[in-house]
Amino acid sequence: MFTRKLHRSAAATAVVVSAALALTACGSPSSTTSDGGAASGKVTLWMYPVIKDETISKKFWQDTEADFEKANPTIDLTIELQTFDKRDAQISAALAAGSGPDVVLITPDQAATYRNVRGLLPVDKAVEKDKDSYYPQTLKAATFDDELFGVPLFQNINTTAYNTKIFTEAGIPLPKTWEDLRAAAPVLAKKGIAVMDYAGSPEQTLNLSFYPLLWQAGGRVFTEDAKDVAFDSEAGESALQLLVDLKKLGGLPADAATDASKVEGSPIATGKAAMRITTSLPELKQMRAALGAENVAFGAPMEGKEQATFGNPGLLALTSINKKENREAAYQVMSYLGSASVQNGLTAAAGSLPTRTDAAPAGQDPDSIAMAEALKSAHPGEPSPVARQVMAVLAPNIQAALRGDVTAKEALDRAAKEARGILQRSAS
Numbered sequence: 434m435f436t437r438k439l440h441r442s443a444a445a446t447a448v449v450v451s452a453a454l455a456l457t458a459c460g461s462p463s464s465t466t467s468d469g470g471a472a473s474g475k476v477t478l479w480m481y482p483v484i485k486d487e488t489i490s491k492k493f494w495q496d497t498e499a500d501f502e503k504a505n506p507t508i509d510l511t512i513e514l515q516t517f518d519k520r521d522a523q524i525s526a527a528l529a530a531g532s533g534p535d536v537v538l539i540t541p542d543q544a545a546t547y548r549n550v551r552g553l554l555p556v557d558k559a560v561e562k563d564k565d566s567y568y569p570q571t572l573k574a575a576t577f578d579d580e581l582f583g584v585p586l587f588q589n590i591n592t593t594a595y596n597t598k599i600f601t602e603a604g605i606p607l608p609k610t611w612e613d614l615r616a617a618a619p620v621l622a623k624k625g626i627a628v629m630d631y632a633g634s635p636e637q638t639l640n641l642s643f644y645p646l647l648w649q650a651g652g653r654v655f656t657e658d659a660k661d662v663a664f665d666s667e668a669g670e671s672a673l674q675l676l677v678d679l680k681k682l683g684g685l686p687a688d689a690a691t692d693a694s695k696v697e698g699s700p701i702a703t704g705k706a707a708m709r710i711t712t713s714l715p716e717l718k719q720m721r722a723a724l725g726a727e728n729v730a731f732g733a734p735m736e737g738k739e740q741a742t743f744g745n746p747g748l749l750a751l752t753s754i755n756k757k758e759n760r761e762a763a764y765q766v767m768s769y770l771g772s773a774s775v776q777n778g779l780t781a782a783a784g785s786l787p788t789r790t791d792a793a794p795a796g797q798d799p800d801s802i803a804m805a806e807a808l809k810s811a812h813p814g815e816p817s818p819v820a821r822q823v824m825a826v827l828a829p830n831i832q833a834a835l836r837g838d839v840t841a842k843e844a845l846d847r848a849a850k851e852a853r854g855i856l857q858r859s860a861s
Contacts, residue, residue, distance in 0.1 A: 474758055476511070477511045477534045479513050479515050479524075479538065480514055480515065480538055481520065482517060491514065493778070510766055531754055539747075542816050544748055544816065547752075551753060556749075556767060557581045559768045566790055567789050571585035582748075584749040584768070588744060588745070590742070591743050592732065593708060599704070611736070614628055615678065622684060625705070627685050627700060630699060635828040638824065643672065645742050648741035649740065659817045660860075673831060673841040680837075689835055714785075744808055747785075749766075786805070818859060830848040
C-alpha cells in the first residue's frame, strides 16, 4: 500500500508520468524464486526523493507499486516515501530497533557504514539472472569483500554548469581548468560577479562541494585500505587553497562559507555567480528557468591535475530487518525495480541515468551527451564505514578556512586529528 497521498497534477505532469510508466510497464520480470517456485511475502521499501518533482514522484511510485503487485500477486509491496532530512539517523534508528524497511535506498558510503554494523544483507541473488547487464562500475561501488550489498537502481552525475552570458559579455572563455578559474576570478569580481558558486554549509555533503576538488587535485579522503585519512596531503591542501585563493580574489560569493546547495535564490540563479562545478540535470533546468535557457550550458567536469566529479549509483539495499520468510520476496522486489523496463521509466521521470547497458541510453541532446561523458570521470564517493562522521568533522574546518580563521593546512591538520580519533574508536 502506497503511503503518501497524491495531489491533483497538472496536465504537463500527467504527460511526463504517463510516458515514464509506459516504459515501466513493459517487460517486467515475474515472481519466481531461484528454485522455480513463486516468491511470496510482505516487503516494505523506503524510497527517497530521487524524482525532484513531488507530484511526479508520488504518482510514479504509486503506479510502480501497483504494477509490481499485478505482476507478482503473491507479494505485498509497500513503498513509503521519505525525505532526505536526517536520513542517516532515521535508517540507523530503524536498524537498531529491528523495525522498519526490508529494502532501503542508500548510497555506496552508507552501504559501507551499515554493512560494518551488520545492518545489511548481501543481495547477489537479486541480480544473479542478469548481473552482466549492469555497468561494472555500479556493481563495484556496492561490492565489499566480494559480496554485493546493493542493487544499482540509477546513476546520478554532477558536472559543470555555466551562465554563458556572463562569460560572453566579459570576453572570457568558459573555464575548464583550475588555472582558468584563477584567471577569470578577478576579471568577473570587478563586475561584482563570483566566478564560481560554492555551498560551504556544514549541512551540505562534501561530495558536492570539496571532495570533487580534492579528487581533481589527485587526492582522496581515505587511504586505499581505508584505515587512515588522506585528505591532509599536498593534494588536499592544494584543493582547499584553491577555494581560499578564489575567496580572496572575489571569485566565490561572500557567503560561500555558509551557503546551501539549493539553486533557488542562490548566487548562480540570481546572476551573482557565473558557474557551478557540481550540477545535476534537474538543477540545470532550474538555472535555465531563472536565467533563460539560451544562457545556460553543461560542460565537462573541471580539471586540476585530474578531471573528476561526483556521480554515484543509488542502491537498493536489503536490511537485516528483513525476515527469512520474506527474503525471496525482497529479492524479487529489488530485481523488478532494477530491471531495464523500470529503469527506463525512472530515467524519464527523474532525469537520472540507468545502471544497465540494456536500459534506454542517454539521448543525443547536448545535456545528455555531457552527462554521459562526465560519467567517465565520476567518483562514487568514499565508501568507508565512517565516511559520514569524517565528513562531519572536515566540513566545519573547511568552513573556518573559507572565513579566514585558519590556513588551509591548519584546517586540514585539525580535521585529520579528529578524523583519526574516529577511525581509532571505530576499530576498537
